[in-house]
Amino acid sequence: MNDAPRGIEVMHKGEGSLLTLLKEAQRRHGYLPEEVVSELAESLDIPVGEVYGVASFYSLLSTKPLGKNVIRICKCVPCYLKNSQAILETVEGELGIKPGETTKDGKCSLQLTNCIGACDRAPAMTINHKLYVDLTPRKVIKILKRL
Amino acid sequence: MPEQRIVLRNCGVIDPKDISTYLSQGGFKALEKALGELAPEQVIEEIKKSGLLGRGGAGFPTGLKWQFASEASGEEKYVICNADEGEVGTFKDRYILERDPFSLIEAMAIAGYAIGANKGYIYLRAEYHHLLGLLEGAIVQCEGKGFLAKQGNFKFDIEIREGAGAYVCGEETALMDSIEGKRGEARYKPPFPPSQGLWQKPTIINNVETLMNIPPIILKGSDWFNRIGTERSKGTKVFSVSGDVRAPGTYELVMGSSLKELVEDLALAEKVKMVQVGGASGRVIPYHLIDTPLAFEGVLGAGAIIVFNESRDVIDIVRRTMEFFAEESCGKCTPCREGTQVMLEILTRFCHGQGLKQDIENLESLANVMMLTSLCGLGQAAPNSVVDTLAHYRSAYESRVQG
Amino acid sequence: MxxxxxxxxxxxxxxxxxxxxxxxxxxxxxxxxxxxxxxxxxxxxxxxxxxxxxxxxxxxxxxxxxxxxxxxxxxxxxxxxxxxxxxxxxxxxxxxxxxxxxxxxxxxxxxxxxxxxxxxxxxxxxxxxxxxxxxxxxxxxRYHPLEDVSPYVVRDLDKCILCRRCLRACHEIKKADVFAIAYRGFDSKVVVDQDQPLNKSVCRDCDVCISLCPVGALTKREERFKEKKGPPLFIKA
The missing domain is CATH 3.10.20.740 (Ubiquitin-like (UB roll))
Structure with a gap:
């Protein structure tokens, strides 16, 4: 049929699919360390490559260490029209890092994200799972101070 | 009046955390009616007669989809609610889920009864994790009141599965792979989900907004629904309006209302240059066509309306749109994986005034092939903004050709 | 539909x-x-x-x-x-x-x-x-370092066209699951484990993936740089 459904029996009957388990692991470790990916593969009896394939597919999963707070600034067109660039520059200035980087103290990671569905209140960003909307540079500075 | 509330009937009226407020608005009367008075085939017939078309963008007849799944052989069948609203500029499903999760649950139960499924999944995009608690609470309350419990042959169980950040998972086959725990890559069709879907079992996948129409159709009848809207587009459509407008937000209009009414009269846009209808994968409508009806006969998509004023640079917008697709392509098929990247390369050069004469022709032939040969809707729709702006704003491209 | x-x-x-x-x-x-x-x-x-x-x-x-x-x-x-x-x-x-x-x-x-x-x-x-x-x-x-640590298979992924034949062959014919697909979009890549260079004990000299690779992404170590006999290329009318 389609790509061979490996390990499906395990995932089908288990409470969690592989994806759910990866998300859970990331919640626990902050990211997906190599050992965790290997252990998960072994416990589910799925090839390691396949687990890594899933882990590297989704933008919210990370196989590299992340900061305690992951700041994701929306870069899609509706936020861009509301000057998301200024928000990005403010965060970059405050934290001294560029998108894709983590502060030295491991407190914050900065990422750009595609549409997060808050276009009516653009510009928007999320920090971990919390949504922040109607952002202005001043507001962003306040939010970062509270982290 | 173009505005009419069918989908958003309870939004702002009920307390999404309290099922009693939903019940006092006639909540679960439709499921009661379906279970008590209608055979599953009659439910499907009613949805078919209503003329309801899918609201996720493709516009497939909902009743027909249900019929295929109902007729497919197999003990186990699934109902999936597609709440992976990832289209750029879309937030209407978020608005609905935030305000009326109960109607969605009732609708999924009705769908389950109709096709003979006792398991439903809500595939929620990870970016809407902040809604998870509310949705779970709503499911628990519905179960607590016994609405999903065994009644005759009917019993329904709903589970929420969260995505992990991938636009392509809004595509139904990629969505199913993602629920199965795999990479969200598109599968080829046929087989179609109603015959072989989740775990190869018959499955229907409906958008949040599509499902929201089900309870009122069952309660008030298909004739009532059929009288609203246009010849081919029945009912209403919910729009997410953003961009250069003074009143961004969620609006529900009768099908066939004009884009102008929505953008200028309701969302208060001024000096409009163009509107992207349907988000990144949608059509670009220049101002001189602003009277285009919002319907399947005109333009619609999933209802994302991004408004651009006269100060905006067309090519800059198109390049950003293409960057989105290049990042979100699953990478399985050649035209989408390579084509979006090639288009991005060309558009980036145009942004810097470094277009080449043959680029315009190349964009056109590449767009055509991507639309014709991509494996799924993502690659097929990715070139839309390029095609439309080449048609309406060709001089913007030509003025940036070197030499 | x-x-x-x-x-x-x-x-x-x-x-x-x-x-x-x-x-x-x-x-x-x-x-x-x-x-x-x-x-x-x-x-x-x-x-x-x-x-x-x-x-x-x-x-x-x-x-x-x-x-x-x-x-x-x-x-x-x-x-x-x-x-x-x-x-x-x-x-x-x-x-x-x-x-x-x-x-x-x-x-x-x-x-x-x-x-x-x-x-x-x-x-x-x-x-x-x-x-x-x-x-x-x-x-x-695309730029990927040449992988020539395996005693059998040399992988030059710059040439890979992502047809996934190697992946399917290894899974379906040899049941060895040496390869998997990782990342997404243009960055998609056929990987081994967590994107490590191919050097697994389970990968032997079966040649199934090599024989099925349509391009020069997979080659047999001992046959590299040796003369290949193929039909001459000619353009059909």
């Missing part, structure tokens, strides 16, 4: 009438368009498809025109249906195939003269058949 493909007509063992390039032919139920075409001596190019592997519909080089369909359809996975009218070499189809080959060549290294696959490269052969020379498009090349 096209109702054309639904239903249970496939249960019947009767032959299905189909029009292939203007000729009425009959097909067996369940057969794909590609199988029908090959049975009737019509040559449709393929890259990701192999008869011994499950189809995935990834490369899209085998697209054909089916009257009434909004898009072209990939012949390797689309089953024939009664009264289908199929065109395998219409101008629309040929143009699509050309563009797809050009897309694959655009990001492909320009090292054909020194490539181990030389005249046996399937991508080059298809490009030649379609009359594709220099691709119209420019795009970045």
């Amino acid at each position: 096209l109702p054309l493909f639904g239903g249970d007509e496939n249960l019947s063992v009767d032959m299905i009438p189909v029009t292939l390039n203007g000729t009425k032919v009959s097909a067996q139920p369940g057969m794909t368009i590609l199988e029908l075409a090959r049975e009737n001596g019509v040559d449709i190019p393929t890259l990701c498809y192999r008869p011994e592997l499950t189809p995935i519909g990834a490369c899209r080089i085998c697209v054909v025109e089916v009257e009434g369909s909004r898009t072209l359809v990939a012949s390797c996975h689309t089953p024939v249906a009664a009264n289908m009218v199929i065109h395998t070499h219409s101008p629309k189809v040929l143009e699509a195939r050309k563009v797809i080959v050009e897309l694959l060549l655009a990001s492909h290294p320009d090292v054909c003269l020194v490539c181990d696959k030389a005249n046996t490269c399937e991508l080059r052969k298809i490009a030649a058949d379609l009359g594709v020379g220099l691709p119209r498009f420019r795009v970045k090349k």
Whole structure:
């Protein structure tokens, strides 16, 4: 049929699919360390490559260490029209890092994200799972101070 | 009046955390009616007669989809609610889920009864994790009141599965792979989900907004629904309006209302240059066509309306749109994986005034092939903004050709 | 969804009438368009498809025109249906195939003269058949370090066209699951474990993946830089 459904029996009957388990692991470790990916593969009896394939597919999963707070600034067109660039520059200035980087103290990671569905209140960003909307540079500075 | 509330009937009226407020608005009367008075085939017939078309963008007849799944052989069948609203500029499903999760649950139960499924999944995009608690609470309350419990042959169980950040998972086959725990890559069709879907079992996948129409159709009848809207587009459509407008937000209009009414009269846009209808994968409508009806006969998509004023640079917008697709392509098929990247390369050069004469022709032939040969809707729709702006704003491209 | 493909007509063992390039032919139920075409001596190019592997519909080089369909359809996975009218070499189809080959060549290294696959490269052969020379498009090349730690397989992933034949062959034929696909979009890559260079004990000298690689991405260590005997390339009329 389609790509061979490996390990499906395990995932089908288990409470969690592989994806759910990866998300859970990331919640626990902050990211997906190599050992965790290997252990998960072994416990589910799925090839390691396949687990890594899933882990590297989704933008919210990370196989590299992340900061305690992951700041994701929306870069899609509706936020861009509301000057998301200024928000990005403010965060970059405050934290001294560029998108894709983590502060030295491991407190914050900065990422750009595609549409997060808050276009009516653009510009928007999320920090971990919390949504922040109607952002202005001043507001962003306040939010970062509270982290 | 173009505005009419069918989908958003309870939004702002009920307390999404309290099922009693939903019940006092006639909540679960439709499921009661379906279970008590209608055979599953009659439910499907009613949805078919209503003329309801899918609201996720493709516009497939909902009743027909249900019929295929109902007729497919197999003990186990699934109902999936597609709440992976990832289209750029879309937030209407978020608005609905935030305000009326109960109607969605009732609708999924009705769908389950109709096709003979006792398991439903809500595939929620990870970016809407902040809604998870509310949705779970709503499911628990519905179960607590016994609405999903065994009644005759009917019993329904709903589970929420969260995505992990991938636009392509809004595509139904990629969505199913993602629920199965795999990479969200598109599968080829046929087989179609109603015959072989989740775990190869018959499955229907409906958008949040599509499902929201089900309870009122069952309660008030298909004739009532059929009288609203246009010849081919029945009912209403919910729009997410953003961009250069003074009143961004969620609006529900009768099908066939004009884009102008929505953008200028309701969302208060001024000096409009163009509107992207349907988000990144949608059509670009220049101002001189602003009277285009919002319907399947005109333009619609999933209802994302991004408004651009006269100060905006067309090519800059198109390049950003293409960057989105290049990042979100699953990478399985050649035209989408390579084509979006090639288009991005060309558009980036145009942004810097470094277009080449043959680029315009190349964009056109590449767009055509991507639309014709991509494996799924993502690659097929990715070139839309390029095609439309080449048609309406060709001089913007030509003025940036070197030499 | 096209109702054309639904239903249970496939249960019947009767032959299905189909029009292939203007000729009425009959097909067996369940057969794909590609199988029908090959049975009737019509040559449709393929890259990701192999008869011994499950189809995935990834490369899209085998697209054909089916009257009434909004898009072209990939012949390797689309089953024939009664009264289908199929065109395998219409101008629309040929143009699509050309563009797809050009897309694959655009990001492909320009090292054909020194490539181990030389005249046996399937991508080059298809490009030649379609009359594709220099691709119209420019795009970045992929860069992956050459993997030559394995005693058996040398992987040069700059040349990989992501057809996933190696992956399927290793899984379906050898049940070894050495390869997997990782990342997404243009960055997609056939990886080993967590993107480590191939050097696994489970990978022996079975050669299945190497023999199925359509391009020069996989080569046998001991046969590198040796003379290859392939049919001469020539462009079809």
